[in-house]
Amino acid sequence: MKKILFILMAAAVCLSLLFTAFAYFDDTEESAGNSFQAGTWAVDVNNGGGNAAAHTFQGLAALDSGAETWSVKNTGTVSVYVDINITVSEDGTGNLGDHMTAHLFVVGGDSIYGSEAFPLAINDAGGGYPLNLPLGAGKSKNIALEWNVDAFYTPVEGDKVEVGLTFDIQPAP
Amino acid sequence: MACVLCLGLIGGAFAYFSDTAASNANTFYAGDVDITLSGSLADGVTLDDMAPGDTVTGTLYVTNTGSLPIWFSGYLANDWAQSIGGFIDKFTVKVTTIPGDFYNFNPSQVIYNGPLTGLAGKENGLITANGVYTALPGGGQWAGYTFAFTLDGPSTGSEFELAWLQGKLTVDAVQSNNISWANAYAFLKNGTAIP
Numbered sequence: 001m002k003k004i005l006f007i008l009m010a011a012a013v014c015l016s017l018l019f020t021a022f023a024y025f026d027d028t029e030e031s032a033g034n035s036f037q038a039g040t041w042a043v044d045v046n047n048g049g050g051n052a053a054a055h056t057f058q059g060l061a062a063l064d065s066g067a068e069t070w071s072v073k074n075t076g077t078v079s080v081y082v083d084i085n086i087t088v089s090e091d092g093t094g095n096l097g098d099h100m101t102a103h104l105f106v107v108g109g110d111s112i113y114g115s116e117a118f119p120l121a122i123n124d125a126g127g128g129y130p131l132n133l134p135l136g137a138g139k140s141k142n143i144a145l146e147w148n149v150d151a152f153y154t155p156v157e158g159d160k161v162e163v164g165l166t167f168d169i170q171p172a173p
Numbered sequence: 174m175a176c177v178l179c180l181g182l183i184g185g186a187f188a189y190f191s192d193t194a195a196s197n198a199n200t201f202y203a204g205d206v207d208i209t210l211s212g213s214l215a216d217g218v219t220l221d222d223m224a225p226g227d228t229v230t231g232t233l234y235v236t237n238t239g240s241l242p243i244w245f246s247g248y249l250a251n252d253w254a255q256s257i258g259g260f261i262d263k264f265t266v267k268v269t270t271i272p273g274d275f276y277n278f279n280p281s282q283v284i285y286n287g288p289l290t291g292l293a294g295k296e297n298g299l300i301t302a303n304g305v306y307t308a309l310p311g312g313g314q315w316a317g318y319t320f321a322f323t324l325d326g327p328s329t330g331s332e333f334e335l336a337w338l339q340g341k342l343t344v345d346a347v348q349s350n351n352i353s354w355a356n357a358y359a360f361l362k363n364g365t366a367i368p
Contacts (some may be wrong), residue, residue: 016283024360024367025206025241026347032217035324036229036264037337038329045280076225076334137222170226170326 039078041107041137043167044147046071052165054087058160062095065148069107072138072167080169082110082133084143087164088126094159098121099150102163106133107142119148123151178243179281199356204311208238214320215342218270232271235344244354245346246361248297253293253340260336262324263329264289264322268299271317275309275343281319290354295345310348 021054045053053084068154074080086104089095101119112129135141143165212232220229237243255261265288272279285292285299292299309316345361352360352367359365 024346024348024352026360027206027239028209028343029208029210029351030344031210031215031342032235033339033341034214034231035219036218036324037219037221038221038260038324038335039224039331041224041331042334047322074252076224077187077222078227101282111289137301169258 003147019097039076039137041076041078041080041167041169042074043080043082044073044075045165045167047073051169052164054161054162054164055145055160057096057100058158059155060100060149060153062099062149062151062153062157064076065146067144067146068163070165071140072135072143074137077137079134079136081131082135082141082170083089083131083170084129085166085168086113086125086127086129087166088123088161089164090123090159090161092156092159094154094156096149096153096156096159097121097161099153100161101144101148101150105144105146106131107144109133109141112143116146119146122147122163125163130170188271204348205239206241206243206346206348207237208243208245209218209236209238210234210342210344211236211314212317222322225324225329228321228323229319230319232317232319233342233344234315234317235309236272236313237311237344237346238313240311241308242348242349244300244308244349244352244357245316245342245344246295246300246362247292247342248295248298249289249293249364250341251294253338255336255338257333257336260333260338261289263325263333265325266290266292266323267321269319269321271319274317275314276316284318295343295364298345298361300358300361307308330364 043051045051053070072082074108088097100122102122102125103114104114113125196364214231214233218231225295235245253261254257265287266289267283269281269283270276271276291297326367347360349356349357360367
């Protein structure tokens, strides 16, 4: 009986040795809290509360000319980059859009569509323009459209062209 | 008398010369595993007004101030908090080594470049340095890392304006002496007991 007890005890000791984890030294350190907070990013066009505004050209005659300005302001807390998307639509039975040329540009900056010397047909101005125009928080920039109606335009009642500018915010290029 | 003398000789002890010498004391001290964190991320960085596309960079230095060489693993603690669900998913992080540390990769190596959530939790820890199976010696040797956190530009919509994200980095260390790389890896990644 004593022998059996001894064998059982020895077996128990051996098993405990087998399954005992290795003792080791270790340490853990934790940093202080790191905090990242997003700012706000938004632009306002012509103080309209949104990022888009349109202008309608109508009642024009041959050789008329003029300029329209869109003011875009960064109302967010972070600097943004601005791209422009232009839409052009013509209503009525006339063809005012075919007789208007335009030069769209950043006031004090680069041309966006056409140039001062070579304005282009406004009907072809639609599309996206990845300007990557930097605009600091609280800052504004003006976008101007200088336009001319050529000498061959025959006015038609109700003929009008609407040009819309939408300002999209992009991350840094 | 002759008999008494003979008996005295038989029963008397033999005289001898002897000596005992003791060595100086032998002392065995256990070593220790102790790390400290330093750098801007250890102190905690705060960045407000992040815009989509912004990157903020911080440093983390792991110094082995103990006496034993170590394996170590760094990861995001599990208690990162965010004000809007999914904000953490908008962050990526690029981790690079800093030349001049113990491992002295020059040029520095990118050891992780991916979603911030890819470093979340012990199981996703970055162990020592990528592909390096050399333990960090004790006595003040250090390893340095640069973390570049980027708020993704294209996918971070205005719903995340003013959202915030807060959290800590954790570094676990374990002795490397008498522990195989595989066992240390299992311990640091999964908390598996070292056999």
